[in-house]
Amino acid sequence: MNAIAEAAVIKQHLIDPEICIRCNTCEAICPVQAITHDSVNYVVDASKCNLCMDCISPCPTGSIDNWRMMPRVRAYTTEEQLKWDELPAELPPEELEGLAEAGADVSTAPAPVAPPAVVKEPGGEEAFNSAAFGATLPPWSAAHAYSNLYGPKAAQKTVTATVVGNVRVTEVGKTAGSDYDTHHIVLDFGAMPFPVLEGQSIGVVPPGVDDIGRKHHARQYSIASPRNGERPGYNNLSLTIKRVLQDHDGDPVRGVASNYMCDLKVGDKVEVIGPFGTSFLMPNHPRSSIVMICTGTGSAPMRAMTEWRRRLRASGKFEGGKLMLFFGARTQEELPYFGPLQSLPKDFIDINFAFSRTPGQPKRYVQDVMRERAADLAAMLQDANTYFYVCGLKSMEEGVVLALRDVAQGAGLNWDTIGAALKREGRLHLETY
Known part of the structure; x- marks a missing residue:
């Protein structure tokens, strides 16, 4: 490596351990697997990060949006970052200025790179990248969200x-x-x-x-x-x-x-x-429809959205669109709110259950039930007023997005066009852990 290359200055992406709430959003969405974690911290590998910025908007706390100008050969390793309790101080300006005078490349970042829909696994085989289709912007009609009112860097800690x-x-x-x-x-x-x-x-x-x-x-x-x-x-x-x-x-x-x-x-x-959180928000405009896909306690935000629409409906002051729920658990006994869900009016919400461990029954997952409702979902994929929300274990995410792709293709639709629109218009939100 020549002297100039060795002296090159990079804009290193770091995660603030004081603000991070270890939600795994950044690691789940990173298209190049540059983010990893242990039981203490989430960290970014400078040798893998391409500064595509795809992890910035989904981060609920802003802990991911931190940077340090560093000589490439002195970039913080993941091993160093895993031991941090707080971010290190910036390097003195004179140290970086000296590197620039020596001819170092001090460009701060390449242009943002869109995450690919297909990624390469370690063995070289291709794998579907479901995170590439998750929106980082909220629906256009979502209410303004307040965030980080209390926390380590806020005026009041808790x-x-x-x-x-x-x-x-x-x-x-x-x-x-x-x-x-x-x-x-x-x-x-x-x-x-x-x-x-x-x-x-x-x-x-x-x-x-x-x-x-x-x-x-x-x-x-x-x-x-x-x-x-x-x-x-x-x-x-x-x-x-x-x-x-x-x-x-x-x-x-x-x-x-x-x-x-x-x-x-x-x-x-x-x-x-x-x-x-400022993106996984529900639409507020009249006749907007919501498709909710969840497992286990991933039902929490879906319950919130359903209850708000139920209250609006009871008030008679809001004309809502369709509500459709796909809810999965191992058994009926493990499914939260099973009883209350059964009492909701059928003309208010279309509920579909999937149980994977019912004795004597074949395994059924939410993506299986989605394919059974392909005709309805295909129409909703084409409706610009329909928004999709996925919440639950990370293992469900790929299957769900693949099911949406199959539904689109089965209806003769171009998934690349539909998938790009879902992301661009804030219509497909993924929150898995």
Whole structure:
């Protein structure tokens, strides 16, 4: 490597560990797999990052939008970043100026690069990139979202909420024992301002410290109540939280925040930061339709959107379009809100369940049911007033977007055109973890 190349200055992309709520949005959406994490931090590999900027807008906290001008040979490694409690200071200007005078390339970034719809796996085979079609802009008619009112870099670090409700919302069954229950938890903020919209989330700060003595970082939970509160007219909101006793690989682990939250009693106090999110928001214009696709506690934002539309319908002051829900779980007993969903009017919402572990029945996932409703979904894909929302485990995302592609192609539509429009017009939103 010649002297000039060695002295080259890059604009290194970094994640602020003080603000990051470890939601996994950035890693899930990165088209070049430049972002990784351990149990403490999320970090960016400078050797892989192409500064495409695709991760910036979806980040709910803004922690991803941080940069440092660095000599290429001194770029922070992922190993260094994993140990950070806060971002390092900028290098002194005179040090960078000296590099520039020596002939270094100090261009800050290439032009943004659109993420490809097809990516290469490590073995060289091609794989569908579902994240390429996820919108980073909200629907044009979405209400203005307030975000980051409370947090490490805000004027007030946290706000204290009071638990005013904690109810189990899954049935007790053979595959849904008491250890794997899901709770509907209502938090009241009293006189402290905490405006939220459907599709936003909050961070809960569990008490105590982790294995290395550091305070627990905040855990993110989607809001399950509409903008005017779980109880209309009160400064409150609700969350849908499942106890975590194993990780995504099936290994035993006790979720710090999920168990803390599920065990709370009415009257207990909780430290909260946020709210977060400015893109996964529902449309507000008349006759707009919403297709909601979720699994498990990914139902939280869908419940919020459904309840807000139900209240608007009851008021008689809003002409809404269609509501369509695809909701998946292993069994009926593990599906949150199963009873209340059954009581919603059929002319208000079109509900489709998918259960993958029902004894004696074939496995059915949300994407399977979507294909069964292909004719209806094809019409909605072509309707500029229809918006699609996907929330749940990361493993569902590719199957769902592929199902939408198959529905489009089965109807004789050009998926490249449809998919690009869904992203460009803020009509397909992906929030998986």
